[in-house]
Amino acid sequence: MxxxxxxxxxxxxxxxxxxxxxxxxxxxxxxxxxxxxxxxxxxxxxxxxxxxATRKVPQAVIIGVRKGGTRALLEMLNLHPDVVVAKAEVHFFDWDENYQKGLDWYREQMPVSLPHQLTVEKTPGYFTTGKASGRIHGMSSSTRLLLIVRDPAERVISDYTQVLYNRKERHKRYQPVEEILIQNGKLNVEYKAIQRSRYDIHMATWLSLFPLHQIHLVDGDALIEDPLSQLQEVEQFLQLPPRIKASNFYFNQTKGFYCLLAAGHEKCLDQSKGRPHPPVHQSVLRQLCLYFREPNQNFFRMVGRTFNWC
Structure with missing residues (x-):
């Protein structure tokens, strides 16, 4: 030069x-x-x-789960110098109108990368969309998949919380969570948020096409408490050299969760993340936990590991 x-x-x-x-x-x-x-x-x-510098279809995709911490995982992965990430959710494999635009369109939504770098995209809707697994497999059967999971009962409340805040911001009416979850004295198991938390049903679809060793599970609860341990496991799964360190994280007392440090720059997730949940009656939480007990056990058997869920 x-x-x-x-x-x-x-x-x-x-x-x-x-x-x-x-x-x-x-x-x-x-x-x-x-x-x-x-x-x-x-x-x-x-x-x-x-x-x-070229644009490549992603070699790794964060497929879900919604309200599980996918944005946090993506931003943390972006700390790695050998990773480039699509900043926005592309919704290519779960939205028909985007999928019909073709693979070349999808590639153009990816960031530019160098030959040795790994491109990662995340759209949490993929996990619960029946068509998505086959479409990703059709793109490349060797695509590595990242699935971040959390307590499914907590995930239901978090799902509701997002809708609640969105409706409040638009000055729209909203129902208390108990009115949505309990109908005619019984748990409303048809509620979309509950169906999204049936990890066992959705996982069966993915395992019908992808071997388990190609799907890495990230513990969403552990990601909040100890992000480094989870990121080190992800580095190993993606066959990346270890580059993310403890010095890349600091606990923000105001926000109540870890933020990121890289090259002297600080970054925290926006205010829509980590919102406090509305109070939920204990009897409703007990019904949620009871409902998910068997599905959780099914999921644990599928993936060969357990999580500390209710």
Whole structure:
């Protein structure tokens, strides 16, 4: 690289670019690229990277579960220099109108990556959409799948909480959670949030196409308490070199959960994450726990591990 080129890059990045301690010039530039927010600067950087930078369909997909911590998992994975992530939920495999646009359209929704990097997309609706497993398998039978799960009863309440806040923000009427969950004195098992928490039913669909060793389960409750341990397991599953460290996390006392640190930059999930749940009558929670007892045991047998759920 000429001194002129080096100086131009210094101006482009508005700061020093350290290349000597990185495996290659391209990787060093890419590390900086992941921190650049300006679209114009991104375009200039990609031009510098040249033909090495391409868009690929994801080799790994976070398939769910909804309200399980998929956004947190994606942002934490993005700390890894060998990972690039699709920032928005693409809904390619679960929405017919997007799937009909074809694989080339899907590829264009992915971030630009270098040859050695892993592209990851997350759309939590995939797990509970019957068509999604076959469509992903049709794209590539070797796609690695990440499924983050949490206590299904808690997930139901979290699902309701999101709807509740959305309706409040739009000044729309809403029903108390008890009125939705209990109808005619019985648990409303047809409620969509309850059906989404039937992990055993949905997992059977995925296991009919993908071997269990191709699906990694992330403990959503443990991700909140000890994110590093979960991310280290994900690194191993994705066959990534260990790069995410304890120094990448700090506990935010105000928010009540871990935030991220990378290259001197801090990042916390937005205010829609970690919202407090509305109070729920204990009798309703007991009915939820009782209902999920057998489905949970079925799920545990399927995946060969147990979780500390009610």
């Amino acid at each position: 000429s001194w002129f080129m080096f100086g131009a890059l210094m101006l482009l990045f508005e700061g020093p670019l350290f290349i000597c301690n990185t495996p290659s010039k391209d990787v060093a530039v890419w590390h900086r690229l992941k921190l650049v927010e300006s679209a114009a600067r991104r375009k200039n950087l990609l031009a510098f990277l040249g033909a090495n």
